[in-house]
Amino acid sequence: MEHLTLIKVGGKIVEEQEALSRLLASFASISGRKVLVHGGGRSATAMAARLGIESRMVGGRRVTDKAMLEVVTMVYGGLVNKNIVAGLQAAGVNALGMTGADMNILLSDKRPVKEVDYGYVGDVRRVDGKSLAGLIEMGVVPVIAPLTHDGKGSMLNTNADTMAGETAKALAAYYDVTLIYCFEKKGVLRDENDDESVIPEITFPLFNKYCDEGVVQGGMIPKLENAFDAIRHGVREVIITRADAIGQENEGTRIVG
C-alpha cells in the first residue's frame, strides 16, 4: 500500500498569514500522497461579529442557526479554503478545495436535538474514500473545509477533527495512513505549563490512566478519543504536534494501538 499523510490544521494556523505561509511551505515539502483538513472557527466568529451575528458555543461546539450556517459556509468553504488552495498552488501543490458536499465525499446527519439544539451541525455518516482515492491517484491534493451536507440540499457545519479522523479511516482501505493533528503546542503535554513536557507516545491504557489522573483534560480528550478510534479502524499512526514540526521525525506525541 502507498503511504498517505492526512494533516488537520486548526484555527490560528490557517487564519494568520504568517503562520499559514509556514504551514503551506511545510505541507508542500511532504512527499507522496497527502490531504489537508482545515478549521477556521476564529474567522467565522470574526465575520459573524462584523455582520452583527452572535456566536454561541456549547461545550466547545458552535450553535449554527440559518444565519450562522451562511457565515460558516462562506468563511470555511470560500475565504479560508480558497486562500489555502491559492497558496498551495503557488507552492506547486495541485490542491483542490472541497467540502463534504463536493462529489458527496462526506455525508452527514443533522445532529438530533437533545438538551441542546445545535442547529445545522452534522454528524458524519459516510465518507467516500473511493472517490477521494480516485482524485488522489490523479495527483490531486484534497483540501477539505469543515463542512458536510445532508444529501437533501443543506450544508452542515461539522467538526474538523472529526472530519479528519473519519476521512483517515475511510482512506485506510486504500492507503497506509499517517494522521497528523496540528495545534499550537508541541504535543500532548505532561504539564500544561511546561511546553517541553511532551509525552512521546500514548497507548490506550496510558490514555485511560492519564484521564484518571487529570494529566489529559479538556479539548485534548475528544482529540485523543478520535485518534484511538482512527487507530482501531486501520489508520497506521496518529501524531499530535505543532504545525512547525510537520514532516520532522520524533516530534510530537505518537498515538499507538
Next chain:
Amino acid sequence: MEHLTLIKVGGKIVEEQEALSRLLASFASISGRKVLVHGGGRSATAMAARLGIESRMVGGRRVTDKAMLEVVTMVYGGLVNKNIVAGLQAAGVNALGMTGADMNILLSDKRPVKEVDYGYVGDVRRVDGKSLAGLIEMGVVPVIAPLTHDGKGSMLNTNADTMAGETAKALAAYYDVTLIYCFEKKGVLRDENDDESVIPEITFPLFNKYCDEGVVQGGMIPKLENAFDAIRHGVREVIITRADAIGQENEGTRIVG
C-alpha cells in the same frame, strides 16, 4: 466525440431560492456530460453592503480591492457555490464546486492598470481542459464559481461569461460542446420591449448588422462577442436563452459561425 453541455447562469437565477430550485431541476435533467458556471454579483453586493464595503462598478465590471476580494471569494466560492453544489447533490448530480485555483483549472493575469485600476480582477490566461475532462470522465459535474487565481497565491475576481466562454473553448478539444448562456430574457430580442421578439439565429455578418442598427446593444454585445469567439475556437454552438428553457429544443437564440 462525446457531447458536453456547458451552462452559464448569472445573478438572479442562482440567488433567489425559487429560481435556483427550477434551475437545479432543469440542469439535473440534462443527460450526458455537463458543466455549470455561475455568477453571484448581487449576493456579493448585498454582503459587501452588510459589511459596510461599497461596491464600485466601472463599465459593468466590479472594482475589486482587498476587502472586496475577500467578499467575492467567500460569497462566490463559498456561499453561492456550495448552495448550488448541495442542491445538485440532492438532485442526484455528482457536483464538484471549483474556482480557477482548484486544480489550477483557470489561471489568470491580474488586469493591468490603465485608465481604471480594477484591482484584483483576472483576465484568463489558460484553462486546463485536460484536468477538467479527467474529472468529467470520472462522472463529476464541475460547478465553477467566477474566481480564478494568479498562480502566485492570490485569488482574482473574474467575469463569469468570459470564464464560461474560455472553458467551453478549452473543452472543445475533448468534446462536442454546446455552450448555453442563461439570462432573464427568452433570447436576443429584436425589440427589447417585446419579450416574444426572439431572434432565432445570429450569424457573424448579422451580428455586425444588428450592432450597426442598434438592435443589439449594451451588455448583449460582449456576450455575443464571447459567443462568436467560442464558435471560432471549436465550440459547436452557443445558445442564449432563459434558464427555464434549458434542455428545450428551438428555444432562445442560436449563435452560429
